[in-house]
Amino acid sequence: MSSQDIPEENLPAGQSTDDAAEHGSVAVKDEPFADPGLPPHEHRIQDIDERAARRSERVVAMLFTVSMLATIAFIASYVAIDVDKSIYVFPIGHINALNFALGLTLGVALFCIGAGAVHWARTLMSDVEVASERHPIEAEPEVKAKVLADFADGARESQFGRRKLIRNTLFGALALVPLSGVVLLRDLGPLPETKLRHTAWKKGKKLVNMNTNEPLRASDIAVGSLTFAKPEGVEEHDEDFQQVMGKAALMLVRIQPQNIKDKQELEWSHEGVVAYSKICTHVGCPISLYEQQTHHVLCPCHQSTFDLSDGARVIFGPAGHALPQLHIGVDDEGFLVAQSDFAEPVGPAFWERG
Numbered sequence: 377m378s379s380q381d382i383p384e385e386n387l388p389a390g391q392s393t394d395d396a397a398e399h400g401s402v403a404v405k406d407e408p409f410a411d412p413g414l415p416p417h418e419h420r421i422q423d424i425d426e427r428a429a430r431r432s433e434r435v436v437a438m439l440f441t442v443s444m445l446a447t448i449a450f451i452a453s454y455v456a457i458d459v460d461k462s463i464y465v466f467p468i469g470h471i472n473a474l475n476f477a478l479g480l481t482l483g484v485a486l487f488c489i490g491a492g493a494v495h496w497a498r499t500l501m502s503d504v505e506v507a508s509e510r511h512p513i514e515a516e517p518e519v520k521a522k523v524l525a526d527f528a529d530g531a532r533e534s535q536f537g538r539r540k541l542i543r544n545t546l547f548g549a550l551a552l553v554p555l556s557g558v559v560l561l562r563d564l565g566p567l568p569e570t571k572l573r574h575t576a577w578k579k580g581k582k583l584v585n586m587n588t589n590e591p592l593r594a595s596d597i598a599v600g601s602l603t604f605a606k607p608e609g610v611e612e613h614d615e616d617f618q619q620v621m622g623k624a625a626l627m628l629v630r631i632q633p634q635n636i637k638d639k640q641e642l643e644w645s646h647e648g649v650v651a652y653s654k655i656c657t658h659v660g661c662p663i664s665l666y667e668q669q670t671h672h673v674l675c676p677c678h679q680s681t682f683d684l685s686d687g688a689r690v691i692f693g694p695a696g697h698a699l700p701q702l703h704i705g706v707d708d709e710g711f712l713v714a715q716s717d718f719a720e721p722v723g724p725a726f727w728e729r730g
């Protein structure tokens with residue numbers, strides 16, 4: 377198939393098969409579409425008009441000259457401007473005069489070099505389009521053989537194979553050197569040990585209202601409301617209050633027991649009061665929005681939604697796990713208390729680490 381066989385519709389607008397041959401179109405056998413080749417070359421005004429070329433030359437020279445002047449101004453600013461002097465520049469306001477002058481002059485100097493080079497390339501340098509053939513990037517077999525031979529020569533001349541003592545101690549040194557970096561990891565702080573697996577909740581701890589600081593009874597939790605609680609003995613002025621509450625924050629809602637679908641949830645509740653971790657299992661935002669008709673809670677960060685009437689399973693959003701439930705009951709005085717710590721780690725990614 378020759379370029380003469382290229383269908384007219386596969387050629388650039390207004391180009392005939394003769395033009396295609398002239399401009400290098402190549403119709404490859406069995407290819408459904410022929411290579412349209414390069415469009416006809418269009419000369420720039422500078423290629424055909426010497427006066428335009430001179431104008432471009434003057435513009436480029438002017439840009440390079442401005443760059444030189446800006447560099448001289450940079451040096452002069454550095455020498456002449458007091459380091460404490462400030463000036464008012466609209467709309468930035470008052471700024472250090474020396475920094476402003478240095479930044480401005482250096483910026484102008486660099487910009488003019490770049491702009492001059494671009495204008496030079498676009499208007500005066502040759503714009504002949506060149507097609508470059510692609511070649512396989514794999515080296516010729518002789519080159520590969522030569523490289524392997526050079527490598528073998530190098531290994532032999534270094535006596536790497538013969539001097540086993542040197543070779544083995546080198547391997548040992550290279551293997552041990554990364555340990556220095558591992559030791560430095562110790563500076564990142566003490567290991568969390570089992571702290572991530574436990575919270576401040578434990579059997580018998582009273583649930584205390586976060587707002588009133590009073591221990592809660594089941595009767596304090598109204599149907600349709602969302603109540604936040606903390607463990608008894610955790611006070612806001614404690615030094616580690618935020619760290620403790622980062623794991624122990626609790627939310628309580630009251631649901632008609634017949635509306636609780638999950639069997640374990642019902643067993644771990646008290647008179648319809650259910651207690652769940654307030655920490656979203658996506659990336660750990662505190663959950664705060666409750667929809668009382670559906671018993672859904674919504675995390676404001678990325679809209680993960682949990683159904684508190686069904687084991688707090690995820691019904692929407694990126695969270696990967698249900699919220700952990702705290703098993704609660706009442707003590708002899710009728711106050712709500714925890715029956716144990718959470719049965720699983722609270723919060724986000726720690727889940728993935730098992």
Ligand code: FES
Pocket residue numbers: 656657658659660661675676677678679680693694695
């Ligand atoms: S942190 Fe709750 S949805 Fe992302």
